[in-house]
Amino acid sequence: MAPAQYNTVAGLVAGLESGNRRALARIISHIENNSELAQPLLAALYPRAGQAHIIGITGAPGTGKSTLVNALAGLYRQQDISVGIIAVDPTSPFSGGALLGDRVRMRDLAGDAGVFIRSMATRGSLGGLAQATADVIMVLDAAGFQRIIIETVGVGQSEVEIASTAYTTVVVEAPGLGDEVQAIKAGVLEIADIFAVNKADREGADRTAMALQMMLHLGAPDRQQTMHHGRMLPVSLPPDIAPDRQWTPPIFKTIATQKQGIEALLAGIEDHNRYLAESGTRQWRQYLRAATELRMILRDALLERVLQQLGEEAISETVQAVAQRRLDPYSAVRQLLEAYHHRINTA
Amino acid sequence: MKRKIRVLVAKPGLDGHDRGAKVVARSLRDAGFEVIYTGIRQTPAMIAEAALQEDVDVVGLSVLSGAHMALVPKVKEALVAQGMDDVLVLVGGIIPNEDVPALNAIGVKGIFGPGTATQEIVDFIHKELAEPAA
Numbered sequence: 001m002a003p004a005q006y007n008t009v010a011g012l013v014a015g016l017e018s019g020n021r022r023a024l025a026r027i028i029s030h031i032e033n034n035s036e037l038a039q040p041l042l043a044a045l046y047p048r049a050g051q052a053h054i055i056g057i058t059g060a061p062g063t064g065k066s067t068l069v070n071a072l073a074g075l076y077r078q079q080d081i082s083v084g085i086i087a088v089d090p091t092s093p094f095s096g097g098a099l100l101g102d103r104v105r106m107r108d109l110a111g112d113a114g115v116f117i118r119s120m121a122t123r124g125s126l127g128g129l130a131q132a133t134a135d136v137i138m139v140l141d142a143a144g145f146q147r148i149i150i151e152t153v154g155v156g157q158s159e160v161e162i163a164s165t166a167y168t169t170v171v172v173e174a175p176g177l178g179d180e181v182q183a184i185k186a187g188v189l190e191i192a193d194i195f196a197v198n199k200a201d202r203e204g205a206d207r208t209a210m211a212l213q214m215m216l217h218l219g220a221p222d223r224q225q226t227m228h229h230g231r232m233l234p235v236s237l238p239p240d241i242a243p244d245r246q247w248t249p250p251i252f253k254t255i256a257t258q259k260q261g262i263e264a265l266l267a268g269i270e271d272h273n274r275y276l277a278e279s280g281t282r283q284w285r286q287y288l289r290a291a292t293e294l295r296m297i298l299r300d301a302l303l304e305r306v307l308q309q310l311g312e313e314a315i316s317e318t319v320q321a322v323a324q325r326r327l328d329p330y331s332a333v334r335q336l337l338e339a340y341h342h343r344i345n346t347a
Numbered sequence: 348m349k350r351k352i353r354v355l356v357a358k359p360g361l362d363g364h365d366r367g368a369k370v371v372a373r374s375l376r377d378a379g380f381e382v383i384y385t386g387i388r389q390t391p392a393m394i395a396e397a398a399l400q401e402d403v404d405v406v407g408l409s410v411l412s413g414a415h416m417a418l419v420p421k422v423k424e425a426l427v428a429q430g431m432d433d434v435l436v437l438v439g440g441i442i443p444n445e446d447v448p449a450l451n452a453i454g455v456k457g458i459f460g461p462g463t464a465t466q467e468i469v470d471f472i473h474k475e476l477a478e479p480a481a
Contacts, residue, residue, distance in 0.1 A: 022430055025402035033350045096351075097376035103397060104386035110393040117400055121351070121381050 009040045016045070016143055021116065024143050028118055031135045042135055049141035052084070053273050056166030057151045058191070063174040064198040066105035067256035069151050073115060074108050074259070075266050076147055082114040084140035086133065086150045091121040098122075102151065116145065131296055134165045134289075167285060168272045170194045170265070173212070175204030192249050194268050200253035200261065212251050247275055306340050314339065352476060354405040357385045357394045359422055362412035367461075371407065371439060374465035380405075380472070391418065395425035398434060405472055410440040416449065423453050435475050437468070 005011035006026045015023025027045075030037045055072075057065050066087065073083040087102035098121035109115045120136065133150065140148050150166060171192035176199075197209045250268050254261035276282035307315060318336060321327040327335075356372045358365055365387050372384045383401045385394070398406050406426065410418060419438055426434055437457040438450060447458055457471050 022399055025400055029353075029402045035350075091381075092376060095377045095379045097379040098381045099372055099376040099384060100381060101384045101386075103383060107386070107389075107393070110390075110396060117397075119381075119383050119401060123351070 007037075009037055009044055012037070012041060013044050016139075019144075021113075024116065024139070025118070027139050028136050031139065032120065032123075032132060038135075042138070045139055045142040049138045052137075052141040052145055052148045053168070054137055054141075054166045055147060055149045055269055056169040057149060057172060058153075058169065059172030059174075059196075059198075060177055061153055062177065063172040064256045065151050065172050066102045068172060068196060068198055068254060068262075068265075069102075069149050070106045070108055071254075071256045071259045071262045072266060072269075073106070073147075073149060075262050077109070077112060077114055080114075081146045082144065083109075083116075084143070084145035084148045085109075085115065085117045086120055086136055086140070086148070087117065088120045088122060088133065088150070088152045090153060091123050096123075116140065116143070131293070131300075134293060137165065165289060167276055167282065168193045168269050170196055170269065172196045172198050173208055174199045175202045175208045193247065193272050194249055194265070195251040196254050196261075196265055197251060198254045198256055201255050201258075205253060209251050209253060216248060216251075245279055247272065247279075247281075306336065309340050309343050310336060351381050352379075352405065352472065353381045353383065353401060353403040354407055354472070355383045355385065355394070355398050355401060355403045356407045356409070357389045357397070358387045358409045359389050359391060359394060359418040360410060360412050360414045361388060362410070362414075363387050364411045365409070367411070367439060368407075368409035371409070371465060371468065375407075375469065375472075378466075378469040380469075391421035391425045394422050395429055395431070398426060398431060399429050403434065404476055405435045405437065407437045407439065407468075410438065410442075413441065415440065415442055416446055419450060419455060420453050423455070435472065437471070439463070439468075 006015060006023055012023050012027050012030075016027060027041055029035075030041055057069055057072075059065050069085060069087070073085060076083050085106070087100065087106075089098055089100045089102065091098045100119035100121060102119060103117060106117055109117065118136065118140075120133065123132070137148055137150065169191050171194070173195060174197070195209075195212050197205055197212070199205065200209075250271075252261055252265045252268055254265055256262070276285070315336070318327070318332050322329050322332050354375050356368055356375070358368050369384070372382045375382045383397065383403065385397050389397075394406065394408070406422070408415075408419060408422060415438060419436075423436060426432065426436070432454075435457075436455050437459065438455055439459040440461075442450070442458050442460060450458060456475060457468070459468055
């Protein structure tokens with residue numbers, strides 16, 4: 001196993017402070033595994049974080065996200081800006097294993113101490129990927145990386161949640177992945193701060209870009225919204241921002257494999273970064289992030305406490321009753337909560 | 348949450364025959380491991396760096412070019428130089444029997460030739476990584 005000093009919170013934090021990459025990698029593992037050290041580590045590192053600009057890159061499989069991340073990070077490195085990368089791939093629901101292959105397309109970044117790449121599997125734990133990812137982002141932030149790029153497969157709810165933990169979300173589209181309507185389905189427009197139409201040398205790239213343009217011209221919504229735990233939550237716009245100061249997502253055409261259009265995309269990301277600071281939107285997003293995060297953690301902690309108090313058996317009996325339609329789920333929850341309160345009051 | 352076993356699958360050197368590595372990667376995934384696949388033409392330094400960043404428990408190297416006696420010791424050295432001497436190193440591919448003792452001597456624990464059932468590799472990893480009973 002790892003050196004002994006990396007089995008303690010103090011040793012790991014000291015390692016991280018001195019720039020030791022092994023310590024950083026171990027800390028991320030502790031958090032992913034939700035080990036006993038995870039919470040003390042997060043508590044110790046939290047005050048150190050908050051400096052990085054967090055960039056989410058999302059889009060359907062095959063749009064070229066990994067290659068784009070490779071090109072973007074390479075360009076940041078030319079400007080001597082350090083980059084942490086989190087590449088998320090799905091866990092197989094059947095075996096619980098995962099095949100994480102994004103590094104294949106990030107080989108240009110090998111051997112550079114200013115880059116740290118970590119692959120994460122979705123795992124499907126209680127509390128969800130969004131929380132684990134947010135925690136790993138925080139660790140890279142605390143380790144001093146100036147830009148953190150998080151790449152997710154843009155299908156499904158958890159990915160939208162991850163995107164909402166970024167300050168700048170880039171939605172990657174590519175021509176030839178279905179008609180233009182696919183590109184503008186609800187959900188994608190709302191989370192995008194920037195669009196990249198990748199593989200722009202392919203036929204149909206102009207049509208894809210134009211379809212996005214037309215949607216945007218229909219007018220930005222007064223408030224952007226995102227789904228969160230089945231509820232619509234407003235994001236990104238502080239309530240008092242003047243209409244003429246609102247951000248309209250720019251559209252960039254890129255050919256990531258040839259590193260074309262990457263300068264413009266990077267400049268767009270940095271423009272958005274400045275916009276967030278100058279318009280006060282960043283503080284607003286930080287507040288919303290904190291609010292979401294707190295609710296998520298509180299919900300999980302309460303759930304765990306209730307399950308622990310009531311015990312496996314009582315829960316599965318109730319589940320049976322609901323499954324057999326002897327009891328509806330709402331009444332079931334009410335009964336469980338009553339039982340829980342009874343327990344803690346008599347304990 | 349239960350700890351997941353993380354495995355890096357890499358092809359050092361210049362041969363581009365990655366069918367075997369991909370089959371193994373897929374089988375390990377199906378066995379419930381998290382497999383980080385880095386692809387072909389990896390230098391020993393790249394492999395060691397990826398192993399460190401990904402904090403893997405196992406590094407699996409696939410070599411079909413005959414260059415294993417040149418490449419595998421370099422990967423092992425690069426791992427040790429980063430303090431990762433505890434990582435389980437496995438080699439797959441075409442490894443003549445006479446080279447096995449030398450590879451074992453530098454700390455390569457498992458060597459799997461053509462025709463190895465993937466389950467054998469899975470069992471080997473489980474056995475090697477089993478926590479000593481407390």
